[in-house]
Amino acid sequence: MSENGLFKIGEISKLFNIGVDSIRYYEKVGLLNPVRNEENNYRLYTMDDIRTMNTVRELLSIGFSTEDILKLEKDRSLKHVTEMLGRESSVIDDKIRELTQIKGNINSRLRSINEALNLDTSGTIHELDLPERNCLLISEGAVPDNEINYRLAEFKSYFSKDVTTIGACDCYILDTDRMGENGDFATKAIFFYSGYLNLDTNFALEAGKYISLAYRGRFSQTVDLYPGMLKYCEEHHLKQAGDLVEFCHIDRYETSNVNEYLTQLQMRVV
Numbered sequence: 001m002s003e004n005g006l007f008k009i010g011e012i013s014k015l016f017n018i019g020v021d022s023i024r025y026y027e028k029v030g031l032l033n034p035v036r037n038e039e040n041n042y043r044l045y046t047m048d049d050i051r052t053m054n055t056v057r058e059l060l061s062i063g064f065s066t067e068d069i070l071k072l073e074k075d076r077s078l079k080h081v082t083e084m085l086g087r088e089s090s091v092i093d094d095k096i097r098e099l100t101q102i103k104g105n106i107n108s109r110l111r112s113i114n115e116a117l118n119l120d121t122s123g124t125i126h127e128l129d130l131p132e133r134n135c136l137l138i139s140e141g142a143v144p145d146n147e148i149n150y151r152l153a154e155f156k157s158y159f160s161k162d163v164t165t166i167g168a169c170d171c172y173i174l175d176t177d178r179m180g181e182n183g184d185f186a187t188k189a190i191f192f193y194s195g196y197l198n199l200d201t202n203f204a205l206e207a208g209k210y211i212s213l214a215y216r217g218r219f220s221q222t223v224d225l226y227p228g229m230l231k232y233c234e235e236h237h238l239k240q241a242g243d244l245v246e247f248c249h250i251d252r253y254e255t256s257n258v259n260e261y262l263t264q265l266q267m268r269v270v
Contacts, residue, residue, distance in 0.1 A: 006044035109167025116249035134201035168194035242268030
C-alpha cells in the first residue's frame with residue numbers, strides 16, 4: 001500500500017487471493033473505479049475499492065451474481081439490501097423444497113430396489129394377499145422386446161406422464177397361450193409399478209390372493225417356471241383367476257449385467 005492509501009493491482013490480487021483478470025473484469029463492469037497514477041498512468045485502487053471487493057467476495061459466497069452486486073453498488077441503501085436479501089432467501093426456500101422433493105424421489109427409488117433385493121429368489125412359491133395396486137399402463141397388445149424403449153419414449157411424448165424407470169419396475173401382462181419372437185410368452189400389456197414412487201396411474205391390478213415367485217437372471221426362465229405355478233395351484237386346490245404378470249424389478253434400466261436381473265412372477269388365484 002502506498003502512503004496515500006492507494007493499492008496496486010498486484011496488491012489487490014494478493015489481498016483477496018484472486019487473479020488480476022478478475023480484478024480487471026470487476027473494473028470493466030463498473031464495480032471497481034481505480035484512479036490513475038499521474039506519473040506512470042498505472043491503476044491504483046482506493047479504500048472504497050477495498051470495501052467493494054469485501055462486498056463482492058461476501059455476496060458471491062452466498063449466491064448473488066455480479067449483476068446483483070452491481071445493482072446494489074449503484075443503489076446502496078438499507079431498503080435495497082434488505083429487499084435483495086429477502087428475495088434471495090425466498091429463492092433458497094424454493095430450491096430447498098425442490099431438492100427435498102428430488103431427495104425423496106431418489107430415496108424412494110433406493111427403497112424399491114432394496115425391497116426387490118430382499119425377495120426370495122430361490123424359486124419357492126409364496127401365497128400373497130395383496131391390495132389393489134395403481135399402475136401406469138404404457139401399451140396394450142403384443143410388443144416386441146426391442147420396441148419397449150421406443151413405446152416408453154412415445155408414451156412420454158404423447159401423454160406427458162411422469163414415467164419413472166430406474167427404481168420402478170417395468171411389468172408385463174403375459175399371454176401364456178402365445179409365444180413371442182424370442183421364445184418368451186407374448187405380451188398383453190406393458191405397465192410400470194412402484195410401491196414407493198408417486199407415479200401417474202391409469203389402471204390398477206386387482207386386490208386378492210396371488211401366488212408369487214422370484215428369480216435372478218434371464219427372463220427366459222419365466223416360460224420354464226410357469227408350469228410349476230400351475231402345478232402348485234393344482235396341489236393346493238387353487239384356480240388361476242388372472243393373467244401371469246412379470247415384474248422386472250431389476251433389469252436393463254438398473255444394470256447391464258444379466259446375472260443381476262431380478263424378476264418376480266405373480267398370478268391371481270382363488
